[in-house]
Amino acid sequence: MAKRIALVAAIAFIPLASTQSSYANSSLSWQSLPGSLYTPPTTPWAYAPDASWPPTTIGTPLEPQAPDDELLQMLSEIDPNRIKHIVSTLANFGTRHTLSTQNSSTSGIGAARDWILKEMTAQASPDMTVELNSYIQGVAERISFPVNISNIVASIPGTDDPNRVYVVTGHYDSRRLDVMDYTNPSPGADDDATGVAVVMEMARVVALHGKPKASMIFAATAGEEQASYGATHLAKTLKKEGRNVEGNWNNDIVGTGRNEPFAAINDYTVRLFGASIFYPNASTSEEQTEAGLIGAWNDSPAQNLGRYIAEIAAGAAEAVGMQVALIYRPDRFLRGGDHLSFLEEGWPAVRFTEAVEDFRHQHQDPRVQNGTQYGDLIQYVDFDYTARVARTNLASMWSAASAPAMPRNVSISEAIGFPAADRDTPLEVLSNESQFCWNTGEDPLAAGYELVYRASGNLQWTHVVSVGDVGSVTVDLPKDDVQFGVRAVGKDGKKSPAVLPAVAGSC
Secondary structure, eight states, X not given: OOEEEOOOOOSSOOOOSSSOOGGGGOOOGGGGSTTOTTOSTTSOTTOOGGGOOSOOOSSEEOOOOOOOHHHXXXXXXXXXXXXXXXXXXXXXXXXXXXXXXXXXXXXXXXXXXXXXHHHHXXXXXXXXXXXXXXXXXXXXXXXXXXXXXXXXXXXXXOSSEEEEEEEEEEEOOOOOSSTTOOSSOBOOIIIIIHHHHHHHHHHHHHHHHOOOSEEEEEEEEOOHHHXXXXXXXXXXXXXXXXXXXXXXXEEOSOSOSOOSSOOGGGGGEEEEEEXXXXXXXXXXXXHHHHHHHTTOTTOSHHHHHHXXXXXXXXXTHHHHOOEEEEEOSSSSTXXXXXHHHHHTTTOOEEEEEESSOOGGGSSOOSEEETTEEESOOGGGOOHHHHHHHHHHHHHHHHHHHTSOOOOSSOEEESSSSSOOSSTTXXXXXXXXXXXXXXXXXXXXXXXXXXXXXXXXXXXXXXXXEEEESOSEEEESOOTTTEEEEEEEEETTSOBOOOBXXXXXXXX
């Protein structure tokens, strides 16, 4: 029998006055800047009144998970000076084009590859392995001759659930206006030496600390500018190995918040792109039709991973110094990146990109033209900003790897909360209640579960119902009006990303 939580709906939401997260009272000035997602402080985080009907008091307003002391220490060790060193070194290799020379120690993608491998190996702990994930790519799109493509991959195994994996990526290749020009200068400081710096600095800090419960992979990929060849090879390698990839954090162009049009909050904002359930075509047409029928186009695994990352960043706002702006599309308009390779394997994957891109300094040949400096040059990178992006990645990825896995086989029942099928339909079925079921007993890290929900027009989960260590719950909430998710909770309170319930005949 499902655990039942049935509370009468109230007239309006209750302001979160006594249970505010610590960041709400923070003295940090950036949190009160125009465009901040953390104001006003007397309103529950992520609650948008103009998009949040119907009113209810079921559950409690969601309060973002706070970081523990271990995570706070790790975040404090992200070093902007090391990020500067990484970005500067990579930019000084001249070009890192995928087709550039691989037999020089001072220029070309081979020099960059060897330097990253050496640096990551030097920083690795005894528990961390660093290796090349390589293959020969034949002639193909944007590949004019066979070329060795190598990802540098650092891995630390999970202590409790090593087959569950979280992957952070940034690509170390670069390009010019002519994507086939592999000899002339292409410093690629922002795109994407900054993403590689995030990956490398995260790997260094994790190697110093710990033993996550699930495995973590830190990968500098190649071939992104040609067609994400390296990331595709890495994703297929993990698929072939049977790994359970519960998330890809892809960092691509994360170098500054200072581009025009500039607003002060941009210095403390990183965009996070999450694809809907309709793209790419990794699910069946029947599943996509069902998602359309139940309004779940913004409840894909990628978007729920994005919600999770934004929530973790909010709970650790004082430590990460960054807010996450969720963008519900796979990438920038008609563009793409390495995370799409993970999406195509059916795994949750998101992309971090700076608040506003400056196209004078992206994919450009370095030059001064009509008084304007073009080129992806080191002077346009803010290393403190990139460090904040790294902390945002580390806080959320470490939290996920320290929490239980996402619940499996989560469903919402058609047997409750529907009109009568015939004269004998029981009265208890004729309600607006919603019933959910999921598997239990499969994950020793899971101590209980939570039902999260939001009004359909809201970007973020706003309310949570703690249901305990059960596999089914019925709540007095209308499935017609709100969107739901179920997430696992560990003994220490760490939570997994939420899972969209699939429609089932009954629990």
